[in-house]
Structures are given as structure tokens and as C-alpha cells.
Amino acid sequence: MIINIILYDNQNRNVFAEAWTRPDFAVILILGFNMDTKTIDSKTQAFPLYLPLDNAAKIYPPAKGRRSPSMFRLSMELTETVDREVLQLALKGTLNRMPSFSQHLKRGFFWYHFEHSQEVLPISEEIRNPCVYLNVKKNKGFQFRVSCYGRRIAVDFFHVLTDGTGGMSFLKTLVAEYISLRHGVIIPRGNGILDCEEPPLKTEYEDSFLKYAKPVTQSRYEKPAYHIKGTREEYGVIHITTGIMSLSEVHAKAKEYGATINEFLVASLILSIYNIQRRENHPFRRKQAIKVCIPINLRKHFPSHTLRNFTSYANLGIVPSLGDYTLEETIAIIRHGMALEASKKNLTAKFSTNVASEKHWFLKIAPLYLKDPIMKLYFIMNGDRYNSITLSNLGLVRLPEELEKYVERISFMLGSGPNPASCACVSYGDKLCFNITRTIEEPLVEKQFFTMLAGMGIKVTLESNRR
Amino acid sequence: MSYCSKCGVSLSATEVVCPLCGKRIYTRVDDRPRAYPLNCEAVPLSSTRTALMGLIILLFPALCCFAVDILEDRFISWVMYIWGGEACFYTYIFLPKLFNKPKTSLLILASSAVTSGYLFLIGFLSGSGQWVLPLGLPVTFMSGAMVFAIYRTINIKKASQLFKSAVIILSAGFFAMAAELVIDIFLYGAPTFGWTLPVLLPLVCLSAAMFYLEYDSELKKRLLRAVFL
Numbered sequence: 188m189i190i191n192i193i194l195y196d197n198q199n200r201n202v203f204a205e206a207w208t209r210p211d212f213a214v215i216l217i218l219g220f221n222m223d224t225k226t227i228d229s230k231t232q233a234f235p236l237y238l239p240l241d242n243a244a245k246i247y248p249p250a251k252g253r254r255s256p257s258m259f260r261l262s263m264e265l266t267e268t269v270d271r272e273v274l275q276l277a278l279k280g281t282l283n284r285m286p287s288f289s290q291h292l293k294r295g296f297f298w299y300h301f302e303h304s305q306e307v308l309p310i311s312e313e314i315r316n317p318c319v320y321l322n323v324k325k326n327k328g329f330q331f332r333v334s335c336y337g338r339r340i341a342v343d344f345f346h347v348l349t350d351g352t353g354g355m356s357f358l359k360t361l362v363a364e365y366i367s368l369r370h371g372v373i374i375p376r377g378n379g380i381l382d383c384e385e386p387p388l389k390t391e392y393e394d395s396f397l398k399y400a401k402p403v404t405q406s407r408y409e410k411p412a413y414h415i416k417g418t419r420e421e422y423g424v425i426h427i428t429t430g431i432m433s434l435s436e437v438h439a440k441a442k443e444y445g446a447t448i449n450e451f452l453v454a455s456l457i458l459s460i461y462n463i464q465r466r467e468n469h470p471f472r473r474k475q476a477i478k479v480c481i482p483i484n485l486r487k488h489f490p491s492h493t494l495r496n497f498t499s500y501a502n503l504g505i506v507p508s509l510g511d512y513t514l515e516e517t518i519a520i521i522r523h524g525m526a527l528e529a530s531k532k533n534l535t536a537k538f539s540t541n542v543a544s545e546k547h548w549f550l551k552i553a554p555l556y557l558k559d560p561i562m563k564l565y566f567i568m569n570g571d572r573y574n575s576i577t578l579s580n581l582g583l584v585r586l587p588e589e590l591e592k593y594v595e596r597i598s599f600m601l602g603s604g605p606n607p608a609s610c611a612c613v614s615y616g617d618k619l620c621f622n623i624t625r626t627i628e629e630p631l632v633e634k635q636f637f638t639m640l641a642g643m644g645i646k647v648t649l650e651s652n653r654r
Numbered sequence: 655m656s657y658c659s660k661c662g663v664s665l666s667a668t669e670v671v672c673p674l675c676g677k678r679i680y681t682r683v684d685d686r687p688r689a690y691p692l693n694c695e696a697v698p699l700s701s702t703r704t705a706l707m708g709l710i711i712l713l714f715p716a717l718c719c720f721a722v723d724i725l726e727d728r729f730i731s732w733v734m735y736i737w738g739g740e741a742c743f744y745t746y747i748f749l750p751k752l753f754n755k756p757k758t759s760l761l762i763l764a765s766s767a768v769t770s771g772y773l774f775l776i777g778f779l780s781g782s783g784q785w786v787l788p789l790g791l792p793v794t795f796m797s798g799a800m801v802f803a804i805y806r807t808i809n810i811k812k813a814s815q816l817f818k819s820a821v822i823i824l825s826a827g828f829f830a831m832a833a834e835l836v837i838d839i840f841l842y843g844a845p846t847f848g849w850t851l852p853v854l855l856p857l858v859c860l861s862a863a864m865f866y867l868e869y870d871s872e873l874k875k876r877l878l879r880a881v882f883l
Contacts, residue, residue, distance in 0.1 A: 315693065322695060336687075423694065427690070430663075468815075633674060641661070641662045642662065646664065647663045648666055649663050649672070650665075654670075
């Protein structure tokens with residue numbers, strides 16, 4: 188049986204982490220030994236064998252299903268064909284530096300938890316349907332998958348491990364390590380690229396939600412949003428459409444409207460969905476609010492260096508029952524909405540509500556087999572209820588000059604959840620890569636969105652997994 | 655680089671089909687590999703684990719009831735009702751999980767068959783099984799047919815919600831009439847059509863009104879405006 192106890196860091200005398208340990212571990216604690224007595228490797232001395240899931244990650248294992256795999260993909264396209272053996276070596280070094288990724292997900296009596304794995308993750312074959320299913324058995328129990336195909340190195344993460352920023356740091360480090368090994372180039376570390384010679388830091392695997400939460404809460408209630416309907420594809424089928432645009436062109440167009448790139452893209456996406464909604468037969472569905480879920484990186488608001496989940500979100504959009512909206516109006520709504528939603532105080536209240544739920548006495552004492560179906564039901568009922576689509580923008584990725592010449596393109600992709608389509612974008616150099624994934628047959632969103640951008644004079648080059 | 659004249663977007667040199675409209679591109683000359691390979695990750699479609707969990711969950715009350723029944727009078731008596739009910743429940747809920755893509759018609763047929771089996775068991779255990787064949791069996795299979803008809807109606811892609819609702823209401827009315835017919839023949843040997851007429855007539859009128867509304871789009875619009883939809 189696995190029990191839940193609070194572990195104290197003997198050096199700092201602070202609450203270090205809420206960990207899931209075995210009875211023998213509890214005995215160690217009662218007898219006064221500290222956590223470091225159980226170490227795993229000379230390289231990862233301070234890294235605990237067991238790690239509790241962070242606050243945001245707790246919902247993902249119960250919510251995981253064939254329709255909501257909660258996965259995302261980050262990939263880099265190099266200027267040359269990837270050498271699989273060198274990549275395997277680079278992965279080993281990266282995992283030693285970032286042990287919070289080298290984890291197996293285990294069921295405890297009260298919660299899920301991570302168990303550190305010493306195994307080496309094999310490089311997988313690339314697939315046509317990423318972000319739909321992670322075969323944990325084939326993947327040796329790891330919660331992410333590394334694959335290479337031609338010139339591309341791709342990492343598919345289960346969201347339980349990390350968020351987009353943490354994932355990007357992993358990919359950057361992996362590629363930097365790969366290029367160092369392949370070409371013997373010394374790549375300066377920093378700006379998300381970690382030095383694989385250094386040991387992992389505690390701040391990199393802390394649960395920042397717990398650290399920065401305050402005793403304030405906020406209602407989660409919002410008005411339900413419009414949901415795109417279509418013919419559901421069979422399980423395992425995902426349609427990926429990648430639109431590659433010139434960053435400077437998109438930036439110039441956004442400037443025309445006095446908006447940032449993110450505001451411009453979100454507003455265009457909302458209007459694309461608005462065009463889909465107008466063709467609805469059902470009058471009630473025609474009047475539902477169209478809202479886009481915009482993930483917000485909390486590291487920009489809090490001094491956190493965690494590589495685990497530390498994001499919040501804002502659901503912003505328009506209410507078509509009030510009348511027609513122009514792009515300028517929609518941009519204004521997004522800009523002012525973000526100013527309201529993405530304030531430090533508001534974000535703190537938002538994630539503190541989730542932390543308060545986690546600390547609720549019932550959730551603490553209820554066994555996992557009871558919590559599991561309740562959390563799944565909650566996710567099914569509320570997961571994507573308040574947004575029509577998700578658009579995650581990782582922004583402009585910068586690489587050191589030594590690495591930049593080997594990388595041609597960076598791509599970011601979200602798996603679809605209860606909503607049939609998801610969008611993700613990332614910029615690198617002068618390329619903005621906009622990915623739309625869907626699990627319905629009809630290419631409704633991508634057709635509206637990309638033709639709208641093309642109509643504005645932005646050159647869009649499309650790539651897909653369609654055969 | 656190719657270009658889709660229909661959508662106004664350019665396509666990557668490795669594309670053979672426009673992902674937006676499905677138009678085939680014939681000018682592709684690039685021999686570079688496609689953006690994604692052909693092989694896919696196979697997603698397990700059946701949930702054998704769920705089906706097994708269901709079996710274990712149902713086995714627990716089955717064994718408990720068996721023990722109580724045996725301890726009571728040293729004979730297997732009422733526990734058979736529990737087992738039969740559990741077999742029905744397992745067939746309705748957990749059996750479909752064992753198959754990759756179960757056909758709805760076959761699932762409904764299996765559910766009707768196991769329900770009929772349970773009715774035969776009840777008849778056998780109670781010692782008065784003469785009602786099962788003329789009454790229980792037709793009503794069970796009629797219910798199965800009704801569920802199948804509703805399922806197929808809901809899944810008609812091009813039909814509107816109003817049309818589907820009208821069909822479902824009408825079929826519910828006819829189901830009630832058919833059920834009374836079977837009951838009357840069993841009880842009195844001839845149909846009497848007593849209680850179903852007050853059920854059938856309003857349902858027929860309602861569905862007729864809905865069909866008319868579906869046909870007359872102007873009336874439908876005026877009505878929607880009147881109720882602020």
C-alpha cells in the first residue's frame with residue numbers, strides 16, 4: 188500500500204514536497220532520515236525516487252481516453268537527416284539532466300504519482316497520427332515519445348509531464364545535445380537550453396502551483412461556449428494541417444490592426460468559427476458564445492523555473508447574439524480581455540482555486556479508485572465546455588547562433604480533446620508554423636482560417652498528413 | 655511548390671492533395687518524402703480491461719447472494735433472479751467493450767436475446783411460464799426494434815432535428831399500440847384498442863404538426879421569431 192505524507196527538507200526546514208512513498212519510506216522519515224537517503228544516481232543525487240503530480244497534472248491521468256489523449260507535440264526540422272544513434276545518445280544525456288521527464292506514471296492509493304525510471308527510452312518510428320495515443324508498453328512506461336523522420340526530431344508529450352514551455356526546453360536541450368555530439372560544436376547554454384553536465388535543480392521539478400498559491404478562490408463558472416460539430420472520425424484518426432507563414436508578413440498585418448500577433452491570430456480564429464456557426468441550422472447553437480481557450484504561461488508572472496506544468500488559461504471570445512463583429516472589434520475584445528484575465532492577481536486566484544480543491548479534505552482521504560471516475564466525469568462535463576477551440580501560442584523561439592544554422596523549422600501541435608479541433612503555433616526565424624488538428628471528417632476550421640488569412644494577403648503554405 | 659486555385663493557398667512541394675478542399679494536385683514533381691509517413695499508431699478499440707472490471711464487480715454481489723441463498727435454506731432459489739439480472743446488465747453495458755467496432759443491430763439483438771432468456775428463466779422459476787412466449791418475447795423484440803429505429807433515425811445525417819423528433823414521437827405512438835395489441839391478444843384473444851388510442855392520437859397529431867412545420871419553412875421561421883429563438 189502506498190501512503191501520502193509530507194516530506195521536509197532537512198536543510199531548509201521548509202515543506203519540500205508532498206510525496207508518495209512506500210511504508211519503508213515512511214519508516215525512514217519517522218526515524219528522522221531525510222529524503223536524500225534514497226538516491227538514484229550519482230548524476231541525480233537530489234532527485235527523489237517518487238514524485239507527486241503537480242496540481243494541473245492531476246486531472247490528466249483520469250481524464251485520459253481515446254477522445255482526450257491530452258498530448259502535444261514539439262518538433263524541430265533540421266537542415267540535415269537525423270542520425271538515430273546519435274539522437275539516442277543525446278536523449279540519454281538530456282534525460283540525465285532533466286530527470287523529471289524520465290518518469291513512469293503509477294497508481295497510488297490516494298493519487299497517481301511518478302516513479303523515476305533508469306531505463307533508456309528508445310527512439311520511436313515516426314507515425315502519421317501523433318498526439319492520439321501513447322503506447323506506454325511500447326514506450327517502456329515513459330510518458331513521452333521521441334521520434335525522428337527524415338530531418339525532423341519530434342517529441343510527443345503526455346501533458347501530465349510538462350507544459351509547452353517545459354517541453355520546448357526539453358526539445359531545445361535535446362537538439363543542442365544532438366548537434367554537439369554530431370558536429371562537435373559547443374553550444375552556449377541558457378534561454379531554455381540546459382547544460383547536461385550540471386545536476387538537476389530542485390526548482391526545475393517543483394510544483395509551482397503549490398508554491399505560489401494563496402488562500403483565495405474564484406468561481407470557475409462561465410457560460411458554455413459553442414462547439415463545432417462534424418462527423419467524428421474513428422479512434423486513432425487525426426487530421427493535421429500545418430500552415431507555414433512568414434512571421435514578418437503576419438506581424439505587418441497585425442500591426443495594421445494595431446494588434447499583437449497573438450491577438451490577431453486569436454481574433455481571426457474566432458471569426459473563422461463565427462463563419463462556421465452562422466451556417467448552423469439550430470437557432471440556439473447560432474447564438475452561443477464563441478470562445479477561444481488561450482493558455483497563459485505563468486512563468487512570465489511568477490519567478491518560477493519549473494519544467495513541469497505551470498500554465499493557466501483564459502477563455503475569451505464574442506457573443507454572436509449581440510450582433511455581427513468585425514476583426515477590429517474582436518481584436519479589441521481579446522486585447523482588453525487578456526488585460527483583465529492575465530493579471531497576476533487574477534491568475535493567482537484562478538490556480539489557487541484548483542490548489543484549494545486538491546487540498547479539500549474529501550479529495551485527500553478519498554481513495555483513487557473513487558476519485559478516478561469522479562474526475563473523469565468532471566472532465567467530460569467541464570473539460571472543453573467553456574471554449575470552442577484552444578489556441579496555444581508558444582511565441583517566438585530563439586536559439587543561439589551556433590544552433591540556429593542547423594535548425595530550419597520548429598513546429599508545435601496539440602492533440603484534440605472533447606472539442607474536435609485544436610490549434611497551436613510557434614514562430615522561429617521568419618517562419619510562423621500554425622497547426623490545426625481535428626478529429627472530425629470536415630476541414631471546417633482550417634478551411635475558414637487559412638482562406639481568411641490568404642484573403643488578407645498573407646501567403647500560406649500548407650502541409651498535411653492527408654494521403 | 656503547388657497551388658490550390660480553389661482555396662487560394664500554396665501547398666508544400668510534398669503534398670498531393672489540398673488539405674482544405676481535397677483537390678488532387680497533379681503538378682507534384684518533388685521526390686522528397688511526405689511530411690508524415692504512412693504507418694499509424696494503432697489505438698486499441700476494445701476495452702477488455704473495462705469488460706473484465708465489470709465482470710469482477712458483478713461477480714462480487716453474485717457470489718454474496720449465492721452464499722446468503724445457500725445459507726438460508728441450503729438450496730439455490732432466488733439467487734437465480736440476481737444472476738439473470740446481472741447477465742442482462744453485463745450484456746447491455748460491458749459486452750460491447752469486448753469488440754472493436756460492434757454493430758448496433760447485433761448489440762440490440764444480443765440484448766433482446768438475453769432479456770428474453772431472463773424472462774424464460776423468471777417463467778421457469780416462478781412455475782408460470784405460459785406468458786413468456788406469447789407476451790414477453792414479442793414485447794422484448796418490439797422494444798429492441800423500437801430502440802434500433804430511434805438509433806437509426808438519430809443518425810440520419812441530412813435530416814433536421816424537427817424531422818427526427820417527429821419520427822421518434824410517431825414511432826413511440828405505434829409502439830404503444832403494438833404493445834397493447836400483443837397484451838390484448840394474450841389476455842382476451844382479440845385486440846380491443848382501449849388505452850392506446852388516447853396515447854396514439856395526440857402523438858400522431860403532434861408528429862403531423864412537426865412534419866408540416868418541417869415542410870413549411872416560412873411558418874417555421876415565423877414561429878421561431880415569435881418565440882425569440
